[in-house]
Amino acid sequence: MDQNLYSAEGLAGVVFLGLLAATVAGALIAVNAKRLVRSVAGLSLCFTGVAGLYYFLNSPFVALMELLIYVGAVCVAIIFAVMLAEPRAEEKVGKSSGLGSLFGVIAGGLVFIGLATVSTKSHWSIAKTKINTGSVTELGSSLMTSYSMVFELISVVLLVAIIGALVLALPGRDKE
Amino acid sequence: MTTELIRLLAFLVGIIAFAALNAAYLVWVERKGAAHFQRRIGPKEVGPYGLLQPLADGAKLMSKQLLIPDGVDPILFKIAPLMVLVPAVMSFVTIPFGEHLAARNIDLGLLMVFAFASINVLGLLLGSWGSANKYAVIAAARVISQNIAYEIPMLLTAIALVMATNTMNLNEMVSLQGGGFWHWNLIKLTFTASPLTPIAFLIFFTTMLAETNRAPFDMAEAESELVAGSFTEYSGMGFGVFFMGEYANIVIGAALTTVLFLGGWQSPLPFLPNSVVWFLMKMYVIIFTVVWIRWTFPRTQFYALLNLSWKVLIPISLVNLIVTAGWLKVF
Incomplete structure (x- = not known):
C-alpha cells in the first residue's frame, strides 16, 4: 500500500x-x-x-x-x-447440535463465496451520467411518483400489523 | 487539507470541552436553582458562590471506587453510560452555534440529531437490564414506553417545520429566520409557516422535557418510587458519566429548540449584529426554564404521562401537520 x-x-x-x-x-x-x-x-x-x-x-x-x-x-x-x-x-436453552452448525457454516460460506464471486468477477459498468443527486428531495419525489405503488403497499402492511396488534391486545384489557 | 484537519481537531476538542463544561456547570445551576426556588442558599462553601463545586464533585466522583455488584452483566454495565454520553456529543457536530461556527454543516442536520438522540434510550435500557436490579428494570420499561410515546409528537412537529422551511439543514433553517424576532419560527408573522407554530413550540418543548427524562417526566429516575431508577447500581464515575450524558442531552434539546423555533444565532432586532452570543443566551434561557420546571412541578403519574402523549400531543401535532400542509398549499 x-x-x-x-x-x-x-x-x-x-x-x-x-x-x-x-x-x-x-x-x-x-x-x-x-x-x-x-x-x-x-x-x-x-x-x-x-x-x-x-x-x-x-x-x-x-x-x-x-x-x-x-x-x-x-x-x-x-x-x-x-x-x-x-x-x-x-x-x-439446550446446545445446538454440531451437525446443524456445520451445515450452517457450509451454507453461509457458500452464500458468501457466491456473492463474493459475483461482486468481484462481474463487470460493473458505471453509468455515464449521474441519474440523480441522491438528495432527500429526489428521494421524496420519486417515492411519490414512480414508486408510489410500493409506498402504498408498505403502508398497507403497516396498517395490517397495527390492526393485528390491536386484535391481539384487545382481550387483555377486559381481563382485569 | 491540513487546515481542514486542524479545524476538525479544534472543533472536536471544543465540542468535548463544551459538553463537559456544560455538564459540570449545569449541575451547579441545578443545585443553585433548586436552592433558590426553595428559599435555600445552595452550594456556597467551595469558591465564590460555590462556583468551584463542580470541580470538587468531579474530583470526588473520580476518586470513588467503581463498584460492580455481583450478578450484573459486566460488559453492558460498563458500556451503557458511554452509550448515553457519546451520541449526545456526536449531535453537537451539526449544531450551528454561529453563522460560521458549526463543525460540519450537514444537509441532513436535523435528521442526524434525531438519529443520534434515539441511541440514548438504548444505553439507558442496556444499563438498567445489565445492572440486574428490579428497580432499574422497572425504570427501563417506563423509559421505553415514554420514549416511544414522545418521539412521535416530537418528530411530527419537526416534520411540520421542515415542510414550512423546506430544508433539514440546521444552519439554513436559522438563516431563514433572520430579520428580527417576528421572523422566528415561534411567532412567524409572515405567511410561510402555519399559524399553529406557537402550539408546535409548546409540544416540542414538552416532548423535549420527556425525551431528556426531565421532571415532571423523570420516570427513569423517580427517586421517591424507584430508589434511583436506571442509575441505582452505578457508583463513582459510572454515575458521573451517566449524568454528563443526561446534561449533554438537555443542552442538545435546548440548542435544537433554539435553532428550530427561536432563530438560533439571529439577533432579535434587525439593527443588532448576529452572533453566537444570541444563540447561547437563548439556549441558556431554555435550560433555565427546564430547571425552573423541574423544581416547580411535581412528577406526573406514569399513566397520565402516557395519556398526555397519545391522547393530547399526538393528535394536536397531527392537526398541526395537516394545517401546515394546507397552509403551504393555499399561500
Whole structure:
C-alpha cells in the first residue's frame, strides 16, 4: 500500500476498517451470545457499523435512517419485548447440535463465496451520467411518483400489523 | 487539507470541552436553582458562590471506587453510560452555534440529531437490564414506553417545520429566520409557516422535557418510587458519566429548540449584529426554564404521562401537520 496512513484517504481507510470490524463483530455477538439482550446489543453494534458503511457509500440519508430506525427503534422494541417476556426465557436453552452448525457454516460460506464471486468477477459498468443527486428531495419525489405503488403497499402492511396488534391486545384489557 | 484537519481537531476538542463544561456547570445551576426556588442558599462553601463545586464533585466522583455488584452483566454495565454520553456529543457536530461556527454543516442536520438522540434510550435500557436490579428494570420499561410515546409528537412537529422551511439543514433553517424576532419560527408573522407554530413550540418543548427524562417526566429516575431508577447500581464515575450524558442531552434539546423555533444565532432586532452570543443566551434561557420546571412541578403519574402523549400531543401535532400542509398549499 503506497498510500500514507496519515493522509486523509489513509484515515478514511482506517475508519472504514473499523466500521467493517464493528459490523462483523456485532453480527458474531448477535449470533453467539448466550443471553438474548446481549444478542440485541450485538445487533445494534452491527447496525451502527452498517450505517457507517452506508455513509461511505455516499448516502448519508440511508445511514442516518439506519441509525434512527434500526438502532433507535427496532433494537429498542426487541429489548422491550424481551423484558416483558418471562425472565427465564432470555437464557439460551439446550446446545445446538454440531451437525446443524456445520451445515450452517457450509451454507453461509457458500452464500458468501457466491456473492463474493459475483461482486468481484462481474463487470460493473458505471453509468455515464449521474441519474440523480441522491438528495432527500429526489428521494421524496420519486417515492411519490414512480414508486408510489410500493409506498402504498408498505403502508398497507403497516396498517395490517397495527390492526393485528390491536386484535391481539384487545382481550387483555377486559381481563382485569 | 491540513487546515481542514486542524479545524476538525479544534472543533472536536471544543465540542468535548463544551459538553463537559456544560455538564459540570449545569449541575451547579441545578443545585443553585433548586436552592433558590426553595428559599435555600445552595452550594456556597467551595469558591465564590460555590462556583468551584463542580470541580470538587468531579474530583470526588473520580476518586470513588467503581463498584460492580455481583450478578450484573459486566460488559453492558460498563458500556451503557458511554452509550448515553457519546451520541449526545456526536449531535453537537451539526449544531450551528454561529453563522460560521458549526463543525460540519450537514444537509441532513436535523435528521442526524434525531438519529443520534434515539441511541440514548438504548444505553439507558442496556444499563438498567445489565445492572440486574428490579428497580432499574422497572425504570427501563417506563423509559421505553415514554420514549416511544414522545418521539412521535416530537418528530411530527419537526416534520411540520421542515415542510414550512423546506430544508433539514440546521444552519439554513436559522438563516431563514433572520430579520428580527417576528421572523422566528415561534411567532412567524409572515405567511410561510402555519399559524399553529406557537402550539408546535409548546409540544416540542414538552416532548423535549420527556425525551431528556426531565421532571415532571423523570420516570427513569423517580427517586421517591424507584430508589434511583436506571442509575441505582452505578457508583463513582459510572454515575458521573451517566449524568454528563443526561446534561449533554438537555443542552442538545435546548440548542435544537433554539435553532428550530427561536432563530438560533439571529439577533432579535434587525439593527443588532448576529452572533453566537444570541444563540447561547437563548439556549441558556431554555435550560433555565427546564430547571425552573423541574423544581416547580411535581412528577406526573406514569399513566397520565402516557395519556398526555397519545391522547393530547399526538393528535394536536397531527392537526398541526395537516394545517401546515394546507397552509403551504393555499399561500
